[in-house]
Amino acid sequence: MATPNPTKHILVIPFPAQGHLPLLDLVHLLSIRHGFALSILVTPQNLPLIQPFLSSTPAASPLVFPLPSYPAIPSGIEHSRHLPPHIHPVLLSLPLSLLKPQILSWSKSIPNPITLLISDSFLGWTESLAREIGVPRINFASTGAFGTAVIDYLYLHVPKKSNESIQLESLPSSPSFPYPELPLVCRCYKPGDPDWEFIRESILANFSSWGVMTNTFNALESEYISYLKNFYGHNRVWAVGPIQPTGPVTSRGGNSSVSSAELTAWLATCPQKSVVYVCFGSQYTPSESQASAIAAALELSGVRFIWPLGGLSTVIPEGFEERTKGKGLVIRGWAPQVEILRHPAVGSFLTHCGWNSVLEGVVAGVTLLTWPVQAEQFINVKLLVEAVGMALKAASGSDAVPEAEELAKTFAESVGMRAGSLTDVVREKSVEMQREAAVAVKEGGSSHKDILDFVNAISLFIRH
């Protein structure tokens, strides 16, 4: 562990959403390995959520400011998981931006000046904050390079609602997407609406950040990483993923509602690669008919499974748990996803393709079965299925209700209970990407090198 150096002081401004947490894992690594002192901006309700990070990062201190009220955000809400579904999480950027004067005066009052600001790409307003403090800013993108490229493109060339597919001309291979599959953060933009104009300006401000760090790796997205370098007009785009969870993987993002011992005991009864894991991330609850289709498919296929229903209210058919007793585990609440995926008994993952789930699946070498529902998930599927060829399409869209028989076949093929030549190809590609991901983060690997390159680049700004 490196000795913390107070002259290397990073102000970190995370975005309060589960899927954006890898920023904390990244700065943990910078602190532990490279001796950076960290100040983490956090609002009071979110302070307990970052406690595990603070406990494991001795040179990190919270910088706590109450969240100012803002009309677009119901009062008392400080985290995206508590926002009603009709409010896009990015709008939490608005009240946070009101903290700028306080952050500025705090930065002037401290004995160990800030060297650098790292903030989430949903917080592009921090670009002008960094300029006022007089330090460079790193824009941290929690989506992949392709996802980031698409969101950036769509804020430059705002698409009109259309029945035709929207083609993104200057991106590699000029991909096109049906309008409803474009990220909601882009489709929600309302020209002339002051809140959305602020968000647009904020995203455009990311383009002038001094550097960009992204949670991806070269072997997975080299084409889009190169594209981003070209787009931003410099090479300070560091692909540093897959960022590893800080501390025990069992507690990533929340306390699990099932004990590790219970899970391990059950998984120990299952043959290698025989279990299908089903999860839709932290922000989506499958509808009752979707949950029924999944349940029927699990039952019909006869596969072993683990299915966390989340803290929200997924309704599953009556009697399902009794009928599948021994074959599967239904988890009510938060599951230790990373731990589950890394268990050798798990063979495939029906996922909504949130970027963290994708990377966690890649690291674990499981076969990804894709069912994108929102955000940039359709873009991630294009990457995984069409560009890399390492995933199988299971369903698509928040309104989709797949045929139980078809989904059952996909489940069975994915764990080798049914022959399917495509699955072999896909499975081999998953194993190859798993290997590439492991190589990337090891000494000499592309992501490891990018972190060192980043540390060297910012040493120019360190005052001694």
Ligand SMILES: O=c1ccn([C@@H]2O[C@H](COP(=O)(O)OP(=O)(O)O[C@H]3O[C@H](CO)[C@@H](O)[C@H](O)[C@H]3O)[C@@H](O)[C@H]2O)c(=O)[nH]1
């Ligand atoms: O029971 C659960 C459910 C989720 N997780 C974890 O929660 C995270 C979920 O992140 P992600 O898979 O990225 O999904 P979302 O929470 O939906 O993430 C949002 O943010 C991501 C990063 O910007 C985007 O890629 C997604 O599309 C967007 O929906 C992952 O680390 C999971 O391991 C658990 O540990 N247990």
